[in-house]
Amino acid sequence: MSDIIRRDPRAEWIARNRLHPLHAAMQPAQHSWMGPNGVIRKNLHGIGFIGPNGIKRIDRSGAQQGGASKRSAAVEVQLPLHQVPAPAFYISVVPDMVGGRLSSHDRDLLGLAHQLAGKDGAVLAVVFGEHKENAFATAGVDRLLVLDGDEFSGYAPEQRVQGLRAVDNQFSPRHWLLPDSRSGGGELGRRFAAALGERPATRVWQVKDQECIGRAGAGLQDLARPVARLILAAVECAEPVSETRHEALPVELSTAVARSLSRIEDLGAVAVDPAAIPMAEAEFIFSGGNGVKDWGLFHRTAEALGATEGASRVAVDDGFMARDRQVGASGTWVTARVYVAVGISGAIQHLQGIGACDKVVAINLDPGCDMIKRADLSVVGESAEILQALIAAVEAYRNEAKRDAA
Numbered sequence: 313m314s315d316i317i318r319r320d321p322r323a324e325w326i327a328r329n330r331l332h333p334l335h336a337a338m339q340p341a342q343h344s345w346m347g348p349n350g351v352i353r354k355n356l357h358g359i360g361f362i363g364p365n366g367i368k369r370i371d372r373s374g375a376q377q378g379g380a381s382k383r384s385a386a387v388e389v390q391l392p393l394h395q396v397p398a399p400a401f402y403i404s405v406v407p408d409m410v411g412g413r414l415s416s417h418d419r420d421l422l423g424l425a426h427q428l429a430g431k432d433g434a435v436l437a438v439v440f441g442e443h444k445e446n447a448f449a450t451a452g453v454d455r456l457l458v459l460d461g462d463e464f465s466g467y468a469p470e471q472r473v474q475g476l477r478a479v480d481n482q483f484s485p486r487h488w489l490l491p492d493s494r495s496g497g498g499e500l501g502r503r504f505a506a507a508l509g510e511r512p513a514t515r516v517w518q519v520k521d522q523e524c525i526g527r528a529g530a531g532l533q534d535l536a537r538p539v540a541r542l543i544l545a546a547v548e549c550a551e552p553v554s555e556t557r558h559e560a561l562p563v564e565l566s567t568a569v570a571r572s573l574s575r576i577e578d579l580g581a582v583a584v585d586p587a588a589i590p591m592a593e594a595e596f597i598f599s600g601g602n603g604v605k606d607w608g609l610f611h612r613t614a615e616a617l618g619a620t621e622g623a624s625r626v627a628v629d630d631g632f633m634a635r636d637r638q639v640g641a642s643g644t645w646v647t648a649r650v651y652v653a654v655g656i657s658g659a660i661q662h663l664q665g666i667g668a669c670d671k672v673v674a675i676n677l678d679p680g681c682d683m684i685k686r687a688d689l690s691v692v693g694e695s696a697e698i699l700q701a702l703i704a705a706v707e708a709y710r711n712e713a714k715r716d717a718a
Contacts, residue, residue, distance in 0.1 A: 353548075353551070391450070391555065391556055391557045392555075392556055392557070393556070393557055393558075393559070394454070394556040394557065394558050394559075395558075395559055396429075396432070396433070396434040396454050396559075399432070399433055399434035399454070399455075400432040400433060401429075401432070401433045401434075401484075401485070401486040402429075402433065402434055402435075402436045402455070402483045402484070402485040402486065403425040403428050403429045403433055403434070403435050403436065403485060403486060403487050403489065404436045404437075404438055404479065404480075404483065404485035404487070404488050404489065405418075405421055405422055405425045405435060405436070405437050405438070405453075405489045405490075406437075406438045406476065406488070406489070406490045406497065406500065406501075407421060407422070407437060407439065407491065407497075408491050408493055408495040408496055408497045409439055409440070409443055409445070410495050410595075410649065411444070411649065412442065412443045412444035412445065413443070413444055413445045414445050414447065414448075414451055415495075415649070415670065416547070416552075416668075416670060417491045417493055417547050418451075418491060419451050419452075419552040419553070420545070420547060420548055420549050420550055420551075420552055421489050421490075421491050421545050421549065421550075422435060422437070422451050422452040422453065422552065422553060423452060423549075423550040423551050423552045423553050424489060424519060424543075424545055424549050424550035425452065425487075425489050426452045426550075426553050427519070427550055428486075428487055428489075428519065429454075433486065434454035434455055435452055435453055435454045435455070435558070436453075436454070436455040436456075436457060436479075436483060436485065436563070437453040437455070437456050437457065437560075438457050438459065438475075438476065438479055439456065439457070439458050439459070440458075440459050440460075440464045440472055440475070441458075441459075441460060441461075441464050441465055442460065443458070448558075448560040449557050449558050449559065449560040450553070450554075450557050450558075451552070451553060451558075452552075452553030452556070452558055453558055453560045454558050454559055454560070454561070455559075455560075455561055455562075455563045456560050456561065456562050456563065457479065457562075457563050457564070457565070458562070459472075459475045459479075459565075459569065461569075463569075463571060466578040466580070467576065467578040468574065468576075468578065469496075469499060469500055469503050469576070470503075470572050470574050470575065470576065471569075471571070471572055471574060472500055473500070473503050473504050473507050473572075474569055474570055474571070474572050475569045476488075476500075476504050476507075477504075477507060477508070478565055478567065478569045478570070479565065480508065482565060482566055482567070486541070487539070487540075487541055487542070487543060488501075488504070488541060488542045488543065489543050489545060490504070490542075490543075490544050490545075491544070491545060492514055492515050492516070492544035492545060492546050493547075497544070498544060501514075501542065501544045502514075502544070504542065505542050508542065510540070510541055510542045511540065511542075512540060512542040512543065512544050513526055513537060513539070513540035513542070513543045513544065514526055514544045515527040515528070515544065515546050516543050516544065516545045516546060516549055517545070517546045517547075517548065517549050518549065518550075519539060519543070519549070519550070522538060522539050523536045523537065523538060523539065524536070524537055524538070524539050524540055524543060526546075527546065586614070586618055586619055586620040586621070587620065587621065589620050591620065591622060591636070591637065591639065591643075591644040591646055592644055592645065592646060592647070594619075594620035594622075594646065594648055595648055595649045595650070596617070596618070596619045596620060596648060596649065596650045597619060597620050597621075597622045597639070597646055597648045597650070597651050597652065597669075598610075598613065598614040598617060598619035598620070598621055598622065598652045598654070599621070599622035599623055599624065599639055599651065599652065599653050599654065599656060600621075600622075600623050600624070600627055600632070600633070600654045600655060600656070601623065601624035601626060601627050601653065601654065601655040601656030601657065602624065602626040602627060602630075602655060602656075602657070603654065603655020603656065603657075603676060603677065603695055604627065604632070604654055604655040604695055605655075605695070605696065606695075606696050606699075607632050609696060609699050609700065610654065610699065612699075612703060613699045613702055613703055616702075616703045616706045616707070617652075617702075617706060619652070620648075621633065621637055622637050622638075622639045622644075622646070622651075623637045623638055623639065624638070624639065624640070624656045624659070624662055625638055625640060625642060625643065625659070625661070625662070628643075639662060639665045639666060640659070640661040640662040640664065640665035640666075641660075641661040641662075641664040641665050642661050643665060644665065645664075645665050645667075645668070646665060646666055646668070646669060647668040647669065648666075648669050648670070649669070649670045649671065650669075650670070650671050650673065651666050651669040651671070651672045651673070652672075652673045652674075652675070653666075653672065653673070653674050653675065653676075653683050653687070654675045654676075654695050654699070655675065655676060655677075655695050656674070656676070656683050657676070657678065657681045657682060657683060658674075658681055658682030658683030658684075658685070658686060659682075660682075662683075663682060663683075663686055666686075671688050671689070672686055672687045672688050672689075673687060673688065673689045673690075673691070674686070674687035674689070674690045674691070675690075675691045675693070675695050675698050675699075676690070676691075676692065676695075677692065677693065677694065677695075678692075679692045
């Protein structure tokens with residue numbers, strides 16, 4: 313057989329034609345991409361294939377590159393268990409836990425803590441109040457300390473500082489890591505640094521060669537300094553933990569946390585008009601596109617959900633939404649925790665604009681559109697029927713909550 317590599321014009325044409333049914337099968341797997349801050353991210357789980365029993369398998373012998381006929385040597389992926397029975401020191405992390413779950417910023421922070429801990433140290437996660445997270449083990453947590461109580465609920469930075477000081481007295485962590493975010497980590501970290509008398513390293517995006525490199529000069533310059541004990545890290549400060557699973561053993565404080573006389577009174581959450589929230593800061597976005605035929609129903613659904621409205625470029629150009637509501641590379645880049653796309657096919661500019669969103673939900677008639685492929689949850693069907701059912705479900709849930717409260 314000849315060793316000459318011959319082109320397949322038909323396969324090349326299918327790879328260029330996004331409307332062809334076999335277009336997706338002709339695309340190479342994306343193992344790395346550029347994040348919103350310009351840092352290259354890698355998908356370490358993108359290697360391998362799905363076996364006949366639905367289990368993802370990987371060929372460690374390298375034979376997988378030779379074709380599907382050599383998959384008999386594949387083995388099932390098993391994440392090794394990382395254990396630290398007697399830690400030499402601790403690296404404490406205080407995640408934001410917005411909504412009671414780890415955010416992508418929190419996972420980056422745990423990845424940085426895992427790097428600083430090495431083989432002898434343990435990563436200690438300190439969480440305030442109740443949470444809904446069940447993936448601490450795969451996020452890189454070796455020890456989990458939950459500070460629960462009414463004194464830590466709501467906006468209570470002074471009491472939380474008291475809790476962190478109690479943790480510091482008992483565990484004496486080598487480093488403290490907090491997210492330098494607007495969700496509470498930035499303020500709590502600075503208050504805690506003042507209580508400890510430490511000079512924190514802020515806006516840190518890299519820790520390398522015993523130096524913290526942080527942003528300065530309105531983000532246009534880098535400031536390097538020796539690794540500080542208290543680090544306030546930015547987004548994408550490190551790769552999240554993905555190659556190991558950890559024990560996440562629960563620990564407790566040996567002494568009670570002293571109560572402080574708070575000079576701040578938390579009056580509770582204040583209702584904010586979702587339409588007044590800037591798109592770049594919205595946590596929940598309900599976005600419509602060319603597939604939306606009843607815009608009145610779309611607005612009623614967004615109001616029922618309490619979501620900020622967004623739109624694709626087609627919907628904006630057609631005059632259904634204002635220009636400041638446009639999402640995408642040619643509009644606003646969003647970082648919502650939940651992004652619902654109704655009738656949006658998923659142009660490349662739109663997908664770029666939602667690249668930093670945590671969870672994407674797609675409602676579309678076309679099961680093969682790019683937005684369906686990008687979404688974490690997809691609903692295929694007529695948007696009007698789905699939105700009506702969604703409004704009914706929300707109203708039923710709220711009525712049941714009112715009956716329980718009564």
